[in-house]
């Protein structure tokens with residue numbers, strides 16, 4: 590553990606100073622693509638216009654014999670394009686793999702100035718972040734970078750969950766954490782055999798009403814990920830970094846995908862992964878607050894004046910704590926609306942109606 594006095598000191602001579610605040614730019618969807626897949630790569634310039642974050646994936650879902658092609662593809666795409674405000678991230682291979690060292694050396698030295706965030710999979714504890722932190726500082730110095738790269742951890746091992754608070758605070762580079770339900774299920778020896786989402790077998794049942802134990806008993810499916818998402822959100826909030834839901838593998842089931850994303854949004858996550866183009870609009874819809882919620886939040890803020898005391902609005906008591914929640918929603922809406930005239934108009938129209 591570094592002394593608090595040294596926490597913001599660069600970890601290599603010539604490396605840029607770490608950031609003091611994580612930039613909070615929209616990241617409602619982290620769109621995954623395989624940079625070595627020519628069909629997907631061809632779609633990237635168009636997709637970049639629709640997403641907040643574009644992520645060149647080098648890890649799982651890229652075949653072992655395509656790892657070098659994926660890495661080279663990402664270098665070529667980054668060099669050939671300027672994605673404007675759309676952030677460019679990568680997910681490197683896991684720290685115990687034969688590819689990760691070359692991933693980091695190549696990407697930072699070749700396109701370090703184009704990358705915003707490096708996602709590190711299968712993080713077990715702060716030691717993994719410390720390793721990446723120092724290596725990145727050395728590579729940034731070698732590449733002459735002036736802006737430090739940020740690090741995003743995937744929460745997808747049982748020990749990662751046990752250590753999530755220390756992971757979140759392990760380095761000033763820590764930008765955020767995503768839940769990785771697929772690897773986490775495997776690591777925990779869960780019996781789910783799917784990528785994220787719920788499971789019909791994970792349920793509670795109402796009490797029996799008579800002799801027949803099978804009659805008239807309603808069941809309610811439960812959320813397998815509630816505990817982990819909530820714990821991840823707390824760890825991130827405590828350290829001023831951003832929490833995300835990860836993959837939803839049933840691409841066809843756009844309805845359940847929206848539900849899973851919305852649960853994460855309501856619990857505090859700022860975004861989720863999109864694995865297929867069809868999931869981009871789902872994430873955009875869910876992680877942009879609804880116009881009616883924005884209108885309500887603005888109304889509460891307006892009526893609460895200096896934010897203290899208690900008032901009744903439409904029969905509901907509001908006080909310091911509810912106005913703080915409303916500010917979260919209103920500030921997010923303002924940040925998103927600043928770059929999206931359609932969203933800005935929807936928020937303003939709903940607010941006008943609510944305020945009369």
Ligand SMILES: CCC(=O)SCCNC(=O)CCNC(=O)[C@H](O)C(C)(C)COP(=O)(O)OP(=O)(O)OC[C@H]1O[C@@H](n2cnc3c(N)ncnc32)[C@H](O)[C@@H]1OP(=O)(O)O
Nearest residue numbers: 621622628629632646649650771772784836840864865866
């Ligand atoms: C499980 C834990 C994890 O680690 S999740 C993160 C790792 N997984 C990934 O990154 C998966 C990314 N997505 C994919 O590989 C594909 O979307 C999968 C799921 C395999 C489906 O592909 P496919 O069967 O081609 O779908 P499709 O025929 O509906 O595709 C239509 C056109 O769209 C393209 N496409 C597909 N996915 C993407 C994407 N993520 N980004 C950009 N383009 C994509 C396809 O290539 C296809 O293009 P075309 O119309 O044939 O030219």
Ligand SMILES: O=CC(=O)O
Nearest residue numbers: 745769770771772
């Ligand atoms: O990498 C993501 C996961 O769910 O595993």
Ligand SMILES: [Mg+2]
Nearest residue numbers: 649745769772
């Ligand atoms: Mg994984």
